[in-house]
Amino acid sequence: MLRQEPAIVGYSGWLTSKACVGRVDKLGHRAVFAAASIAQGELVAAWGGQVVDGLTLQEAGDDARRLALQIEEDLYIVSVTEGPSDWINHCCDPNTGLSGQLVLVALRAIEPGEEICFDYAMTDGSRYDEFDCQCGADNCRGRVSGDDWRDHALWARYDGYFAPYLARRIARLKELEALEAQRAWRGDRARDALHSPPAGE
Numbered sequence: 001m002l003r004q005e006p007a008i009v010g011y012s013g014w015l016t017s018k019a020c021v022g023r024v025d026k027l028g029h030r031a032v033f034a035a036a037s038i039a040q041g042e043l044v045a046a047w048g049g050q051v052v053d054g055l056t057l058q059e060a061g062d063d064a065r066r067l068a069l070q071i072e073e074d075l076y077i078v079s080v081t082e083g084p085s086d087w088i089n090h091c092c093d094p095n096t097g098l099s100g101q102l103v104l105v106a107l108r109a110i111e112p113g114e115e116i117c118f119d120y121a122m123t124d125g126s127r128y129d130e131f132d133c134q135c136g137a138d139n140c141r142g143r144v145s146g147d148d149w150r151d152h153a154l155w156a157r158y159d160g161y162f163a164p165y166l167a168r169r170i171a172r173l174k175e176l177e178a179l180e181a182q183r184a185w186r187g188d189r190a191r192d193a194l195h196s197p198p199a200g201e
Contacts, residue, residue, distance in 0.1 A: 011083035012048030019044065019116055021084050030087040031115050038110040044096050045085040045104045045116070049077045057128060070123050071101040072165045090144055091117035093137035097161030098122045107161070121148035123163045 018036040023029065038044060047069050054074045057064060067079040067086050079086050088096070088104065096104040096118045104118055120129065127146040134140075141148065148154065149166045150173070162170065 011079070011081045013079060013083050013085035014046040014048070015084040016042070016044050018042075019084070021087060024089075024115070031117075032084060032088045034110045034112050034114045034116060036112055038106045038116075040106050040108050042106045043099075043103060044106055044110075045088055047077055047079070047085050047102045049079040051075055051077050054126065054128070065128050068128065069102075070125055070128070070165075071163060073125070076128070077102065089115065089117050089135075090120045090133065091115070091135040091137055092119060092133060092140045093135070094118045094122075097158060098163055099161070101163055105161075119148075119154070119158065120144050121151065121154050122158055122161055122166070125149055125163075125166050125169065 015032065016038065018034060018038050019032050020035040021030055022033045024031040032045070049067070051071070052060070052064075052068075052075070054076070057068055057076050057078065060078070064078050067082055068076040069078075071077050085104075094117050095107055095110050095114060096116055097107045098118070099105045104116075110116065117135070121144075124144075124146050130143070130145045133142055133144050149162065149170070155170055155174075
């Protein structure tokens with residue numbers, strides 16, 4: 001059953017009017033679904049709240065971690081009042097991606113009735129919110145962890161849709177890997193030169 005969520009006093013996030021909140025299982029867990037067609041690149045949701053560091057988040061407990069989004073190295077935004085953007089779930093085959101630190105945009109056209117979801121690998125670079133994944137996607141990783149952003153396949157797939165701090169981490173890793181490859185190539189050439197007969201023989 002889809003329904004437009006009424007305005008929530010104190011809620012600092014935003015959800016497009018083309019989306020509605022629904023229930024996805026017998027336990028009544030919430031999810032967000034498209035209520036109308038959403039075009040590729042269209043703004044879908046934005047998060048808001050209080051910014052805290054990792055230690056503060058850890059001390060705040062499970063409820064705060066459930067409403068947290070990592071936005072920078074050791075910085076998280078936590079909804080002060082829970083609302084619709086907090087109910088956008090993870091999926092290993094997402095239809096939205098991050099634009100900047102706090103906004104989701106459609107990665108492709110989203111049809112009415114589709115669950116709106118994103119891959120937590122786009123935002124999570126620490127282990128504050130790890131769990132066994134049951135998204136049901138064909139490419140489901142089976143577990144969501146704070147190291148998923150290291151997956152090279154995701155670098156290409158989500159290029160331009162990672163949180164800025166993760167994009168910086170990925171750029172540094174690419175540079176290091178390129179240097180390692182260059183060193184290995186030079187080492188191979190040096191070994192080949194040592195074992196090659198002198199010119200003219």
